[in-house]
Amino acid sequence: MNFTIIIALIASAFRLATPLIFASLGGTFSERSGVVNIALEGIMLMGAFFSVLITYLYGSAWLGVGGAILVGIVTSLLLAFMAIHLLANQVVVGVAINVLAASITAYFLEMVWKRSGQTTSLPKELSLTGNPQSLAFLEKIPILGDLFSRFTPFVYLAFVAVGVSYYVLFKTPFGLRVRAVGEHPRAADTLGINVYKTRYICVMISGALAGLAGATLSLGTISLFREGMSVGKGFIALAAMIFGKWHPVGAMFACLFFGFTEALQIQAQTIGIKLAPEFLQMLPYVATIFALAGVVGKATGPASSGIPYEKGEK
Amino acid sequence: MKKRVLALTLVIAMVFALALTGCSKPAEPTTAAPTEAPTETEAPTETEAPAKQIVVGMITDTGGLGDESFNDSAYLGLTKAKEDFGVEVKVLESDDEDDYGPNLTAFASEKYDLIFSVGFLMADATKAAAEQFTDQNFAIIDEGGIVLPNVAGLTFKEHEGSFLVGVIAGLTSETDVIGFVGGMQFPLIEKFQYGFQAGVKAVNPDAQVLVNYTGSFGDPALGKEAALAQHQLGADVIYHASGACGIGVIQAAGEQDFWAIGVDMDQSALDPEHVLCSMIKRVDNATYLATKSIVEGTFKGETIEFGLEVDGVGYSDEAGNLSAEMVAAAEKYRAAIIDGTIIVPTDLATFEAFEVPEL
Numbered sequence: 001m002n003f004t005i006i007i008a009l010i011a012s013a014f015r016l017a018t019p020l021i022f023a024s025l026g027g028t029f030s031e032r033s034g035v036v037n038i039a040l041e042g043i044m045l046m047g048a049f050f051s052v053l054i055t056y057l058y059g060s061a062w063l064g065v066g067g068a069i070l071v072g073i074v075t076s077l078l079l080a081f082m083a084i085h086l087l088a089n090q091v092v093v094g095v096a097i098n099v100l101a102a103s104i105t106a107y108f109l110e111m112v113w114k115r116s117g118q119t120t121s122l123p124k125e126l127s128l129t130g131n132p133q134s135l136a137f138l139e140k141i142p143i144l145g146d147l148f149s150r151f152t153p154f155v156y157l158a159f160v161a162v163g164v165s166y167y168v169l170f171k172t173p174f175g176l177r178v179r180a181v182g183e184h185p186r187a188a189d190t191l192g193i194n195v196y197k198t199r200y201i202c203v204m205i206s207g208a209l210a211g212l213a214g215a216t217l218s219l220g221t222i223s224l225f226r227e228g229m230s231v232g233k234g235f236i237a238l239a240a241m242i243f244g245k246w247h248p249v250g251a252m253f254a255c256l257f258f259g260f261t262e263a264l265q266i267q268a269q270t271i272g273i274k275l276a277p278e279f280l281q282m283l284p285y286v287a288t289i290f291a292l293a294g295v296v297g298k299a300t301g302p303a304s305s306g307i308p309y310e311k312g313e314k
Numbered sequence: 315m316k317k318r319v320l321a322l323t324l325v326i327a328m329v330f331a332l333a334l335t336g337c338s339k340p341a342e343p344t345t346a347a348p349t350e351a352p353t354e355t356e357a358p359t360e361t362e363a364p365a366k367q368i369v370v371g372m373i374t375d376t377g378g379l380g381d382e383s384f385n386d387s388a389y390l391g392l393t394k395a396k397e398d399f400g401v402e403v404k405v406l407e408s409d410d411e412d413d414y415g416p417n418l419t420a421f422a423s424e425k426y427d428l429i430f431s432v433g434f435l436m437a438d439a440t441k442a443a444a445e446q447f448t449d450q451n452f453a454i455i456d457e458g459g460i461v462l463p464n465v466a467g468l469t470f471k472e473h474e475g476s477f478l479v480g481v482i483a484g485l486t487s488e489t490d491v492i493g494f495v496g497g498m499q500f501p502l503i504e505k506f507q508y509g510f511q512a513g514v515k516a517v518n519p520d521a522q523v524l525v526n527y528t529g530s531f532g533d534p535a536l537g538k539e540a541a542l543a544q545h546q547l548g549a550d551v552i553y554h555a556s557g558a559c560g561i562g563v564i565q566a567a568g569e570q571d572f573w574a575i576g577v578d579m580d581q582s583a584l585d586p587e588h589v590l591c592s593m594i595k596r597v598d599n600a601t602y603l604a605t606k607s608i609v610e611g612t613f614k615g616e617t618i619e620f621g622l623e624v625d626g627v628g629y630s631d632e633a634g635n636l637s638a639e640m641v642a643a644a645e646k647y648r649a650a651i652i653d654g655t656i657i658v659p660t661d662l663a664t665f666e667a668f669e670v671p672e673l
Contacts, residue, residue: 008546012539019535116378118561121584129569222534222565224584226558231532263539269526270543281529 004146009267011150017259019044019216021158023237024244024251025165026209031246032169033202034182035083036306038094040210041234042101043075047214049105052119052225053112061126065215072211073204075101080203084196087308098234106227118226127223128153154212154220158252161209165248178202182302185309195309210234239288246301258284368401370605371421373414375433378407383579384597388432388455391598395605401427414439422447428608430601431455434502440465451613453604455597456502458617466607467617468600472502473509474651475593475627476553477658478644479575480513482591482629483551485640486573490521493544493552495563497531501661506555506577506593508665509658516656516670517643524549531557538562545570551590553577564589573635582633591631599625623652646673 023040030037047068055064079097082088106116113119131139131151138148169175180188181198189195217233218225240258244250265280372392374385392403404426406417414436421429422443429450431440434457444452444465451464458467483492492514496503511523524547526540537559541552545566552567553575554560560577567574567588576582576592600620607613620626629644636644650656650673659665 005546008543012543016535016539117383118558121565124568129565217535221538222561224561226534226561228532229534229558231530262536266526266528266536266540266543270524270540270547272524277527277529 005267005271007146008150009263011147012263012266013256013260014155015150015152015221015259016262017255018152018154018158018220019213019233020237020240020255020258021252022154022161022209022213022216023234024240024255025161025248026206026213027238027241028165028244028246028248028251029169029178029202029209030206031241031305032182032302033178033199034185034302034304034307034309035079035199035203035206036090036094037076037079037203037206037210038091038238039076039079039097039101039234040206040213040237041230041232042094042098043072043207043210044214044217044230044234045098045101045105045228046075047072047211048218048229049108049214049225051211051215052122052218052223053108055122055126055219056112056119059126061122061128061219064219065128065212068211068215068219069208070211072207072209072214074207076203076207076210077200079207080200083308084199084203087310090306090308102228105225109225109227116227119224122219122223124223128219129221129223132156152216152220154216157212158216161212162248162252169248179302181309182304185304189309189311195311199309213237236284239285242301243284243288243291245291257287368399368609369404369424369426370395370401370428370430370608371404371406371424371426372430372432372601373417373421373436374405374407375435376408376410378409379405384455384595385432387579387595387597388430388601391601392430392605394598395602395609398602399605399609401605401609408436411435415442418443418452419446422450425450427451428453428605428613430604431457432597451608451615453601455600458619461615463615465615466604466613468597468604469617469619470595470600470626471505471619471621471658472555472593472595472627473505473512473658473660474622475595475629476506476509476555477513477516477651477656478622478629478648479553479591479593480510480515481517481644481647482513482636482640483510483553483573483575484514484516484518484521485643486590487518487521487551489548489550490518491524491544491548491550492521493524493541493549494526495537495540495544495552495554495556495559496525496527497556497559498529499527503527503555504662505660506553508661510553512659512665512668512670513647515668516647519670528556528559530559532559534558534560534562534565536562538566541566541574542570545572551575553593555593580630580632582631582635586633586635589633590635591629594628594630596620596626596628621651622648 027037050071051064051068054067055061079093082093083090110116131149132153139145177193177198181195185195240254241251243254261280261283265277268275377385379385396403429452431454437457440452440454441460444462453466455468458469494507514521524544528536528540537556541563551573554563555577564574564584568585573590576589578595580592582589659668
């Protein structure tokens with residue numbers, strides 16, 4: 001096994017982990033404030049589609065990324081309104097949004113491109129699948145340069161997002177409020193924290209990140225949208241969030257681990273190593289079950305996650 | 315129901331009108347003549363008993379019409395059958411897998427002459443419907459496991475088409491490293507793999523074929539990573555049989571500048587400069603021929619394998635990337651497969667026993 005293959009393996013792991021990192025950060029924000037976000041999967045799909053649509057219409061990929069974030073926020077508002085205002089069951093609303101997203105994207109695909117299945121490929125100059133020009137200097141670094149040349153802009157963004165999320169959740173007054181609201185909303189409320197507002201903001205952040213995850217799947221990987229292309233990654237991101245103990249850095253490592261097993265499985269097959277691919281594909285989920293069962297440390301979520309908060313209720 | 319009778323009468327009237335206008339122009343080119351003649355002879359029987367109009371129904375898979383793949387292709391065959399035999403075609407789209415049963419039951423209750431299930435995912439539903447409606451005939455694409463007197467399984471010799479694109483890949487590769495990316499590893503996809511490998515072996519025995527199974531038909535990211543990994547090891551032509559994962563394979567080919575080979579339909583539109591050719595499954599020919607068997611009364615509940623000899627499979631190059639010599643080589647092997655000189659392997663055992671005959 002030579003050095004280039006190891007670099008290829010690491011790069012592949014990072015690329016596969018990137019959409020998961022965004023989505024699991026989104027899940028972390030939402031659950032830390034007390035709202036379970038099953039809708040990550042659907043919001044990703046919305047982000048994936050609308051980033052391609054906006055790039056296609058306006059000829060700018062970064063505008064497309066912005067659009068994905070915006071659409072993510074709008075979609076998450078639906079969850080926020082139902083779950084926070086109307087006190088609906090958060091899991092049910094999340095599932096409904098997933099179904100809705102699958103239909104809406106399919107509908108607009110048919111309307112704009114007059115076809116189903118997938119959109120046409122975006123022109124090459126609009127792709128975000130390579131190392132960005134502005135960071136080309138990184139490729140000159142000996143040894144590691146080769147690694148950077150295989151990254152996409154989204155890989156860097158993901159790590160920035162991890163840092164920012166950690167800072168916001170654990171080093172700012174806002175973060176403290178978020179965690180208080182997720183643990184004990186009534187106590188937070190009596191201290192004058194606006195529980196509804198905090199939860200709204202967190203769900204919107206969650207939507208923005210999931211939208212970004214969607215843009216990673218479409219713009220950052222294959223330059224087109226295909227129906228149902230999120231293929232359960234939203235749920236895998238939730239698993240990563242749990243495995244990472246509802247902590248941004250933990251979630252990041254969990255996602256990298258998931259991405260790594262996937263990449264390892266691919267590389268091993270290509271080289272011809274007889275490693276049962278099914279076993280490697282299974283690892284992330286087994287790890288999550290172990291984490292939940294308390295074998296690998298204790299994974300306890302925010303105490304009030306999933307419970308709608310009603311003012312004045314006893 | 316009255317509306318339907320009215321519509322049918324109008325359709326028949328229109329067919330009549332067309333046939334008559336055709337007659338008034340005796341100088342029509344000969345190609346038009348065969349379609350006119352049967353319409354005229356059939357027309358009187360239709361007016362006597364309109365109920366005898368042959369109706370075929372088609373249930374799409376969840377992809378629905380407009381998927382530019384199986385469902386569209388199946389429908390294309392029926393459209394052709396409609397023109398050639400004057401049959402009536404009805405379509406129901408399945409929004410999800412729970413629709414299969416109700417859709418089949420709906421068509422069977424209407425007593426349609428032949429009902430197509432497009433896709434092996436409908437196997438269980440089709441079997442159940444066929445057992446319930448024993449007087450109705452069914453045909454299912456890509457499924458050969460239903461043994462009932464009223465179900466025809468329309469399957470394809472994917473290995474033969476894969477062999478031909480393997481020949482093309484073997485001749486195209488400069489690095490002598492060629493890749494195959496499969497979806498899930500089960501016998502159907504292995505037919506693609508071993509047929510392809512045999513084709514490569516036939517023209518380029520030294521070439522190494524790297525094989526990856528992504529474990530998914532829906533995740534383009536995995537297809538892309540697999541193709542990049544293969545390219546890393548030198549693969550410069552990569553064939554995929556992995557559904558949506560293949561979009562990732564073609565994307566990787568575009569980014570790293572190597573050749574990809576598409577599957578099921580001509581995929582060159584995705585990237586005309588990097589899709590060398592595509593192995594195509596002619597679902598349209600299968601539905602056409604099955605409808606023909608109903609019209610001619612030769613329908614049997616058996617599994618039919620559509621191979622090269624009836625254009626059930628083949629290769630397609632809409633982007634025009636194949637050179638004349640490659641086409642010549644592929645055609646030479648096509649002839650050899652059709653006349654039985656080459657028996658294309660379908661699994662590991664037959665592949666290991668495969669010897670390339672002198673042509």
